[in-house]
Amino acid sequence: MELFTGDVLQDARTIIDRYPPGRERSAIMPLLYLAQSVEGQVSRTALREIGELLGITTAEVEAVASFYTMYRLRPTGRHLVNVCTNLSCMLLGAKDVFAAARDAAGVPPGGELSEDGLVTLHEEECLGVCEFAPAVQIDFCNHDKVTPERMRELIAALSSGDVPEPSRGRAMESFAHASRVLAGLER
Amino acid sequence: MEFEPRLTRNWDDPSVIGLEGYVAKGGYEGLTKALEQPAGDVIQIVKDSGLRGRGGAGFPTGMKWSFVPQDTGKPTYVTVNFDESEPGTCNNRQLIEAEPHRLIEGTAIAAYAIGCHLAFIYVRGEYLWQGMILQRALDEAYAAGYLGKGAKYDLDIVLHRGAGAYICGEETALLNSLEGLRGQPRLRPPFPAVEGLYASPTVINNVETLMNVPDILTRGADWFRSLGTEKSPGTKMFTVSGKVERPGNYEIPLGTPFRVLLEEYAGGVLGGRELKAFTPGGSSTPMLTAEHLDVGLDYESIAAAGSLLGTGAVMVMDDTDCLVEAAARMVRFYAHESCGKCTPCREGSWWTTRVLQRMQDGLGREGDVQLVKDMGTNILFRAFCALADGTASVINSSLKHFEDEFEAHVREGRCTAGLKSEALSSTGVGSDAER
Numbered sequence: 001m002e003l004f005t006g007d008v009l010q011d012a013r014t015i016i017d018r019y020p021p022g023r024e025r026s027a028i029m030p031l032l033y034l035a036q037s038v039e040g041q042v043s044r045t046a047l048r049e050i051g052e053l054l055g056i057t058t059a060e061v062e063a064v065a066s067f068y069t070m071y072r073l074r075p076t077g078r079h080l081v082n083v084c085t086n087l088s089c090m091l092l093g094a095k096d097v098f099a100a101a102r103d104a105a106g107v108p109p110g111g112e113l114s115e116d117g118l119v120t121l122h123e124e125e126c127l128g129v130c131e132f133a134p135a136v137q138i139d140f141c142n143h144d145k146v147t148p149e150r151m152r153e154l155i156a157a158l159s160s161g162d163v164p165e166p167s168r169g170r171a172m173e174s175f176a177h178a179s180r181v182l183a184g185l186e187r
Numbered sequence: 188m189e190f191e192p193r194l195t196r197n198w199d200d201p202s203v204i205g206l207e208g209y210v211a212k213g214g215y216e217g218l219t220k221a222l223e224q225p226a227g228d229v230i231q232i233v234k235d236s237g238l239r240g241r242g243g244a245g246f247p248t249g250m251k252w253s254f255v256p257q258d259t260g261k262p263t264y265v266t267v268n269f270d271e272s273e274p275g276t277c278n279n280r281q282l283i284e285a286e287p288h289r290l291i292e293g294t295a296i297a298a299y300a301i302g303c304h305l306a307f308i309y310v311r312g313e314y315l316w317q318g319m320i321l322q323r324a325l326d327e328a329y330a331a332g333y334l335g336k337g338a339k340y341d342l343d344i345v346l347h348r349g350a351g352a353y354i355c356g357e358e359t360a361l362l363n364s365l366e367g368l369r370g371q372p373r374l375r376p377p378f379p380a381v382e383g384l385y386a387s388p389t390v391i392n393n394v395e396t397l398m399n400v401p402d403i404l405t406r407g408a409d410w411f412r413s414l415g416t417e418k419s420p421g422t423k424m425f426t427v428s429g430k431v432e433r434p435g436n437y438e439i440p441l442g443t444p445f446r447v448l449l450e451e452y453a454g455g456v457l458g459g460r461e462l463k464a465f466t467p468g469g470s471s472t473p474m475l476t477a478e479h480l481d482v483g484l485d486y487e488s489i490a491a492a493g494s495l496l497g498t499g500a501v502m503v504m505d506d507t508d509c510l511v512e513a514a515a516r517m518v519r520f521y522a523h524e525s526c527g528k529c530t531p532c533r534e535g536s537w538w539t540t541r542v543l544q545r546m547q548d549g550l551g552r553e554g555d556v557q558l559v560k561d562m563g564t565n566i567l568f569r570a571f572c573a574l575a576d577g578t579a580s581v582i583n584s585s586l587k588h589f590e591d592e593f594e595a596h597v598r599e600g601r602c603t604a605g606l607k608s609e610a611l612s613s614t615g616v617g618s619d620a621e622r
Contacts, residue, residue: 018345019345020262020305020385023366023385025366025367025368026347026365026366026367027367028367029347029348029349029350029364029367030347030348032350033348033350054367063369064367064368064369067352067369067370067526068312068349068350068351068352068370069350069351069352070312070313070349070350070351071350082313085516086274086275086470086516086517086520087274087275087429087470087502087513087516087517088274088275088428088429088434088502090512090513090516091429091430091502091504091508091513092429092430125272125274125353125520125523125524126272126273126274126275126276126470126520127313128271128272128276128277128280128311128313128314129277129280130274130275130276130277130426130428130429130434130500130502131277131426131427131428131434131435131436132434133428133429133434137313140312140313140315140316141315141316142316166316168284168316169315169316169319170316172315178315181315181318181319182312182315182318182348182350183348184322184346184348187319187322187323187326
């Protein structure tokens with residue numbers, strides 16, 4: 001194996017052990033997060049090797065990976081910026097926040113990755129922080145009541161190599177770091 | 188409103204996020220009490236309390252537990268649904284941010300009641316921090332001997348993260364996801380109580396539901412019934428968002444009039460404007476209007492008014508908001524989240540999104556309103572699970588109350604509702620300003 005060797009393989013075993021014997025396939029979601037934490041996205045190699053670890057085909061792994069939006073099967077920026085534009089956020093100006101993020105990050109129309117490759121921008125569905133609308137997540141850390149001006153500041157911080165402090169909880173260094181937490185490998 | 192809060196009574200004490208603080212407030216006494224009696228008695232108390240599932244369907248919790256057969260020779264499982272994703276809903280999130288041990292205790296009681304020794308908590312992927320809080324609380328509970336092999340009742344709880352799929356809040360889709368499959372719903376029967384996780388008897392409960400259980404054990408079924416209505420006992424968390432002065436999560440007794448929630452708790456409509464429409468239980472529950480201000484917020488009263496209690500997610504729109512735009516955005520959500528299994532849902536939601544978009548863009552055609560109406564009729568009750576019905580609810584309820592506004596969009600090629608308002612130019616709120 002190329003990806004699942006050494007420490008990464010050890011982490012994979014820890015993940016698989018969470019599930020009952022014979023039910024190893026349940027580990028597929030955290031294993032995809034683990035792969036994503038190493039590579040910053042989920043590669044073909046990762047899909048194949050997770051299949052080998054679990055005794056299922058690459059196609060079966062890909063079927064799962066492609067179903068969920070939080071697994072990135074395409075090139076992804078160091079940071080993932082999600083702007084909620086669902087109803088409650090939309091009513092309070094989320095479309096302008098999204099437009100500000102797109103312009104500030106330099107994401108071409110119809111695209112998702114900024115031209116400098118730093119930021120992947122997503123117009124997101126409800127993020128479950130409706131009382132703090134408009135809601136934004138950077139690497140799944142929440143920023144509350146974001147105005148277009150605040151959005152530009154957040155992007156500027158990312159561009160200068162900083163990670164802005166979230167409204168609650170602690171900051172993730174990157175999308176890859178967040179993926180490691182999502183794999184349950186960091187308390 | 189005067190009453191003793193239940194789920195939120197410790198919210199002003201930040202120490203209850205930890206085990207020590209939670210125990211100091213009487214935490215884990217419900218579990219201790221449960222373990223002192225036969226499992227059947229625990230189920231009976233929860234039955235007697237009349238507790239109903241808070242995740243949307245409102246099914247009686249004790250009855251759900253009693254459906255689990257004990258003689259199959261297979262293990263039984265408790266699976267906690269913390270995949271909170273219904274647009275407008277975030278009370279589970281705040282409940283966990285404040286007091287994660289209450290969920291662990293409720294889960295342990297449910298596990299004891301059905302003889303389960305391995306439980307799963309399915310956490311919404313985007314709830315990164317909340318999952319960390321919960322994992323820390325689990326670690327504490329293991330260290331303190333409430334969980335694990337050496338505990339008074341042998342129970343392991345595994346936290347499993349979702350990855351951004353609304354459909355996984357549907358219980359059978361959640362089970363598929365947990366088994367490592369695509370999160371698509373299963374045909375029922377067999378129901379999860381008989382064949383759920385790993386084809387074994389399984390109880391799936393919502394976070395808020397289980398967080399009610401510890402107090403029911405310590406204070407009793409009659410105490411639980413002392414708030415709420417006869418058929419909808421207890422309190423419920425409501426999330427109020429959108430155009431209100433004080434958006435937030437509020438606990439109120441079931442049956443409280445919507446007016447009280449809106450005015451006393453949420454401070455009324457933002458800027459003192461007129462209420463135009465609201466969802467009582469999330470975007471998949473039919474919208475209601477200002478004429479429903481005095482409807483009681485309980486399962487029966489909301490059903491009588493033509494909607495559903497859902498997850499208690501109230502999203503408020505005022506008289507400057509465009510209902511075509513709102514409906515288009517909500518339907519687009521369902522198009523994005525449809526798992527693709529059933530044609531009426533998969534194709535219907537995308538098609539309706541396109542038609543509503545062209546109405547919004549001023550390109551609506553004659554007959555479009557009827558077309559959208561037909562879509563609503565042809566989606567409702569014609570798919571495998573309730574996701575499609577959510578799409579239909581948006582379409583049908585917005586047309587029921589605001590058909591004129593849709594017609595006006597087609598006729599005038601623009602929104603007339605938003606432009607009537609002088610507030611738009613001053614606040615620049617939302618996309619109405621761009622129109």
